[in-house]
Amino acid sequence: MYLRILTIAASATVLLACNSGKKGNTTDSTNTTTTTENTTPAAPEAATPVAKGFDLNAIPVSDKPLGAFPYFELPEGYYNFNKNKIADYDVAYFWVKDHFEKPEGKIFYDYIRAKEGKSYSDLELTKNLDAVITGAGGVKVSEMKVPQDSASVIPENNRLKYMTGYGFIANAVTTTYLIRRADKNIWVQFTPSDDGSSICWMVLETKALKITASLTKAEEMKSELDSKGHIALYINFDTDKANIKAESQPTIDEIQKLLSTNAGLKVAIEGHTDNSGTAARNKKLSEERAQAVKAALTAKGIDAGRLTAKGIGQDKPIADNASEEGKAKNRRVEIVKI
Template sequence: MNLRFLTIAAMACALFACNSKKKPSDAADSTAIPQPAPAAREVAAAPAPATTFDINTIPVSDKPLGTFPYFNLPENYQNFSKHDIQNYDVVYFWVKDHFEKPEGKIFYSRIKAKEGKSYSDLELGKNLEEIITGVGGVKVSEMKIPNDSTYTIPKNNQLTYMDGYGFIGSAVSTTYLIRRADKNIWIQTTPTDDGSSACWMILETKPFKSTASLIKADEMKKELDAKGHIALYINFDTDKATIKSESQPVIDEIQKLLTSNAGLKVAIEGHTDNSGEAAHNKKLSEDRAGAVKTALTGKGIDAGRLQAKGLGADKPIADNNSEEGKAKNRRVEIVKI
């Protein structure tokens, strides 16, 4: 009997112990304050994703502005090295996770302290921020631009060098936007690596206004007969060989010329201005001439009647020291073979 009693007692103790182990969780269900799961805490601590830039969220400002480039540097700072104004070009402005590429009138330069004054990124930055935001500007980005993104800036873009972009990709760049009813004004500053100066650029957007007129097929024929060649102005995407839609009528007229003159064979020559690297310009002009040839063969013109070659900046027809001259040099020529 004693052995049976001890056995029953042991079983009862074991059962009591098991029930005791369950009680804390039972109590937690009714009285303890619930604790967040580890996974929930990790999600809450994760950084929020960067907000995609949307120009429509920037308020339109009507505060008074002077004339381009609008801003004077703070006291004891000056523009130095090369600084220039270009009448029309494209500039890459960083906005959080990508480059915006507005086109228009551009000012660019380097900034340093005047003699006897020490340069300060902080001082310069605070001054510029105050004056820009004071006329309705918004800071849309302030960060170091990823190196793999800076490689998207074309090598022949003049601002790639010291003036303008500065040491982009190795320092914190700050981008501002002033949105106006009739235009946008972009400003970007980038300090230099050695902390002795900064680069900045200002762009005022304006729509591209074509000054070219459409040359009809019969006019092309007359000039080819008289001179053996004719310069045409076909618009392409910036630094690409993609023909813009507004230039399709020019392609149509070349196709009419060749269709009406079945024995005519021509060379399509691509030309650029002298901005940027010669090798890049040569390749770009070749690709653009090839794009015109492809467009014509796509319209039924026999490829055997067409040659395509690029000459880069080797044969200018105007002075490359002016924007007007550069625009004339960026052309496609049709040459009678």
Template sequence: MIRRLSLLRPLVLGIAFASMLSACSGDDSSTAAATAGAEAPESDVAPEGTANVAAAATDDDSRNDVDPDESGFTIESVPISEVSLGEFPYFSIPEGHREDPLNTVRLDFAQVAFWTGDRYETIEGRVYATGIRRERDSGKQFSSLQVARDLEQAIKSAGGVEIFQGEEPKQEREAKAIQSLMRQYDLESKCWAHDPAQVFVIRREDREIWIRVCQSRRVAGFIVGETQALVPTVTLLPAGELKQQLDADGKVALQVNFATDRAEILPESQPQIEQVLALLQAHPDLKLSINGHTDDSGDAAHNQQLSEARAASVAAALTAEGIDPSRLQTQGFGQSEPVADNATEAGKAKNRRVELVRI
């Protein structure tokens, strides 16, 4: 009996000890669970820092009034504004600042390009471009950011929508066609590479007003372009008059309208092409050199290529109607033979021409 109890004692002690360990372990697990629950209570409040990130994202999103879809910016995404506007260019220089007259360009009809966020959009119409500096006696330190914010507020009050904000891509900005097109505007109005820019559009029922504001260290650039159709100033030269001028002078100038920076003949010039066709049909022995000319806007080499392409386009329109190609030659002279002053829009219009020269 004594021996049996001696054998059972280690077993009982082992069981008791195991029970104590289990109890302690259970208490620790419950306590840990309770503690974990206390440290991480369920809540609708985002962890610290998340709210700030979300707010920052919201602020960034609100900076852009139009988010281009996958296909890119479209003017239809901008609501039509009916806010009353004054005289072009519609916005005054902020108080305490001035436009630099030496760096200001005003054109009645020209081309200008605006970055939309995925491409440059070229418009035609009135253009105002200037660099904005502080008044010398204003007593203020110049801030291009302040100028930009003042203009932004005025533009948005007029129904303007911001379609881009940031740095325009260097590769696209320095593309040959854009460099050539924008060369007519002073550097101060365009700012320098890597300078931040904003682009706005005011969409009206009958036109669009595009605005670009850029910030540099000592100047703020400001460009306003308003789309408008070209009012034709060229009269149709009938076949008989073409023949008279060829007989008298050996050549005759035509004002043929082409698509912007391309060789595509616009529909409004088709009647003039038809008169040249009638001339050639009425005089089967007549041979002509079709010579293309441009104004001096942009790069000379590009203008040379453009004039050649436009002359070829006129010849192609005639041969497509049955004129023997052997009766026609084509040449391009670019900007090398102006007939008027390129300093005025009227002069530029005269220099953009196609000449028919008797061979």
């Protein structure tokens, strides 16, 4: 059961944040100490301290009851425009005063709009949401306009970029909340749209990635290459980069073993992506990743003349990109027998 949203006064404007600085203490003139000629002169008045940066560990742990993910129902008269989009595992960007935190886990994201016959109100909506989130133990960690150039750190092919307000995040006050639990963190973020007709919001529940992939041995690679002429491998890279992650090194080792024990074998290394982001960026990224695999193999002593590398991008999916499972299958490196 989702928590019922209560309508009470809380913060202003869009969700997720709290960036107001604390006022310095003032000293009563009656408590001022008179100095003598032997007393060290008083230090000049200190400048207003800079607001302390975000510290996740400073957020108190909450054990208040929560319903099922994504935890919060909308107030009467409002609805989710895209019918509750959920990604089982991904990374999202949450603004916390001076930078983006990048938690990974299960993500809900959508646009909130007013139903037909209902006038839309940012204030009504955000006060309702603030009440229910803080009532569930949430802490507003940031509430401010995000600097104009900040969104540039979000990769262009991040599929959430234009679904959660990132596209216009610097044009409105973005609010970020964190509910810190003993077993997970729950992030919530709101950004109003440019035209004042909706709010983009997302909820992320952190969780560890369950590794379900298994290592394909060199002998299995050889058998599949002989029978099918190609094999799909799932090599993990840093997000939007061509850096091969350490957990994929054993797969590189098995490809090297395959090539070392089959001296006459020549292969093409093809990079493939899902359809998140632009086709041009995906083509470039897949080319860079294919070249990274080639470079890793030549560094292990494989003759570069036996290898070619090519980026295919999103053009040859092997599964439906409409599902997370399909997208994961499409993000692959294929070894093709030449």
